[in-house]
Amino acid sequence: VNKRLTPVEKIEQSEPYRFFLSTVHGIQDNYNQTNAISLKEILSVEHGQLTRSAQFNYMFDIEFLLEQYPSEFRLKPLLIVHGDSRDDNHSLKTQCSPYPQIELCPARLDIPFGTHHTKMMFLLYETGLRIVIHTANLISQDWRQKTQGIWISPICPKTNDTRESKTNFKKDLLDYIEQYRTRQLQFWQKTINEHDFSSINVHIISSTPGRHTGANINKFGHLKLRQTLKNYLNLENNEQYYSAPIIGQFSSIGSLGPNANSWLTKEFLTSLKQLNTNSFDSPELKLIYPTVENVRTSFEGYIAGGSLPYNMQTAMKQTWLINYLHRWKADHRQRSRASPHIKTYLRVTNDQYKNLLWFLVTSANLSKAAWGVLEKNNTQLMIRSYEIGVLFIPKQFSQTIFPLFDSSSFPIPYDLPPVKYESTDKPWIVDMTYKNQPDSHGNMWDPH
Numbered sequence: 160v161n162k163r164l165t166p167v168e169k170i171e172q173s174e175p176y177r178f179f180l181s182t183v184h185g186i187q188d189n190y191n192q193t194n195a196i197s198l199k200e201i202l203s204v205e206h207g208q209l210t211r212s213a214q215f216n217y218m219f220d221i222e223f224l225l226e227q228y229p230s231e232f233r234l235k236p237l238l239i240v241h242g243d244s245r246d247d248n249h250s251l252k253t254q255c256s257p258y259p260q261i262e263l264c265p266a267r268l269d270i271p272f273g274t275h276h277t278k279m280m281f282l283l284y285e286t287g288l289r290i291v292i293h294t295a296n297l298i299s300q301d302w303r304q305k306t307q308g309i310w311i312s313p314i315c316p317k318t319n320d321t322r323e324s325k326t327n328f329k330k331d332l333l334d335y336i337e338q339y340r341t342r343q344l345q346f347w348q349k350t351i352n353e354h355d356f357s358s359i360n361v362h363i364i365s366s367t368p369g370r371h372t373g374a375n376i377n378k379f380g381h382l383k384l385r386q387t388l389k390n391y392l393n394l395e396n397n398e399q400y401y402s403a404p405i406i407g408q409f410s411s412i413g414s415l416g417p418n419a420n421s422w423l424t425k426e427f428l429t430s431l432k433q434l435n436t437n438s439f440d441s442p443e444l445k446l447i448y449p450t451v452e453n454v455r456t457s458f459e460g461y462i463a464g465g466s467l468p469y470n471m472q473t474a475m476k477q478t479w480l481i482n483y484l485h486r487w488k489a490d491h492r493q494r495s496r497a498s499p500h501i502k503t504y505l506r507v508t509n510d511q512y513k514n515l516l517w518f519l520v521t522s523a524n525l526s527k528a529a530w531g532v533l534e535k536n537n538t539q540l541m542i543r544s545y546e547i548g549v550l551f552i553p554k555q556f557s558q559t560i561f562p563l564f565d566s567s568s569f570p571i572p573y574d575l576p577p578v579k580y581e582s583t584d585k586p587w588i589v590d591m592t593y594k595n596q597p598d599s600h601g602n603m604w605d606p607h
């Protein structure tokens with residue numbers, strides 16, 4: 160159907176998952192209607208009378224951002240939560256200086272090499288509070304021809320009792336915000352407490368910088384994921400789930416060690432495979448990361464690779480990783496050429512990938528900085544960065560699995576099963592030159 164949906168209709172039709180991809184310039188309109196939304200549509204005046212908002216992110220183009228708000232909301236108070244790294248903080252101050260309604264809130268980054276990756280919006284309307292958790296920077300390039308993931312909460316009404324969700328969303332969100340340890344977030348802590356989150360059906364999986372131990376060790380990072388899957392994923396004890404494949408998909412990769420067993424399988428996969436059964440089989444782990452050819456033939460061409468910052472220095476230390484890698488392919492969403500900036504992790508049943516056991520969309524790439532690394536004989540989890548994502552578990556939707564190929568199926572971003580790298584495929588590396596084949600714009604890539 161090529162009827163143009165309004166932003167409100169798009170959200171209504173996305174129930175019960177409320178999970179979207181960003182719209183893409185250059186694909187057929189109907190692929191931008193179903194479970195697809197733009198930043199302007201997220202901020203549309205149709206959702207109600209905005210009184211103030213907060214934008215958590217990594218990269219900001221303030222002019223671009225303000226332009227995405229309806230003109231009548233551009234002067235409302237706006238809190239910008241960003242990483243406090245010296246250099247780009249200056250440019251942010253300069254960008255915001257003409258706007259007294261914008262307040263800057265630097266997030267402390269006490270551990271070296273940490274970044275404020277979290278991408279989240281607090282939108283306060285006269286009718287209530289909406290939370291948006293997503294993967295796109297607040298720059299035009301991130302919203303034009305990439306594949307980004309977006310979860311949009313209902314507008315949670317104000318309440319005089321602190322209504323929590325069955326997924327502990329409110330408490331987990333407040334625990335996350337507490338870690339910033341700044342008075343600048345007090346208004347939003349108070350506001351979150353005053354709203355009814357009972358209609359929310361997703362779990363928060365977040366990361367904050369620190370060495371988390373004792374009672375806090377399962378609060379963040381991959382141990383939070385392990386704990387949540389253990390507590391809520393009650394699959395009957397049947398064998399078919401034990402070897403169900405696990406898929407990780409991301410737009411950058413950190414230094415993971417000299418072999419898979421250094422961190423990827425021993426620590427990270429152990430958390431992802433948590434079934435709350437004594438599953439001993441080691442499920443297949445399949446990783447999706449764009450090839451050079453994916454980037455070269457993308458709508459943006461090699462420029463897309465600027466947002467895939469996997470560097471040579473890291474890649475050369477872990478050539479073993481290539482055996483896990485699969486191509487980016489999203490034909491069923493017409494997004495095989497919309498370079499992925501989304502990050503997702505999921506588990507499917509191994510009967511031809513017909514059913515989804517759980518699905519996570521997050522800002523977190525495949526790195527120890529984002530997910531954490533166990534230290535001191537597994538008594539503390541060291542995390543460098545701020546990250547946040549939402550986890551979909553069938554039980555919270557009154558289902559045992561999420562069907563993938565029927566009418567009410569979960570809107571997955573890419574094609575399953577994933578396609579393994581062939582011998583000629585190479586992972587995209589941002590600081591290599593690519594001169595033997597021009598990209599979709601006829602350009603070459605020479606980062607020097």
Ligand SMILES: O=C(O)c1c[nH]c2c(-c3ccccc3)cccc2c1=O
Pocket residue numbers: 217218275276294295296465466467468
């Ligand atoms: O949070 C995000 O989304 C992103 C975070 N870092 C990015 C970088 C980068 C990598 C190393 C050092 C500084 C910057 C480069 C290109 C895109 C991104 C990006 O998209």
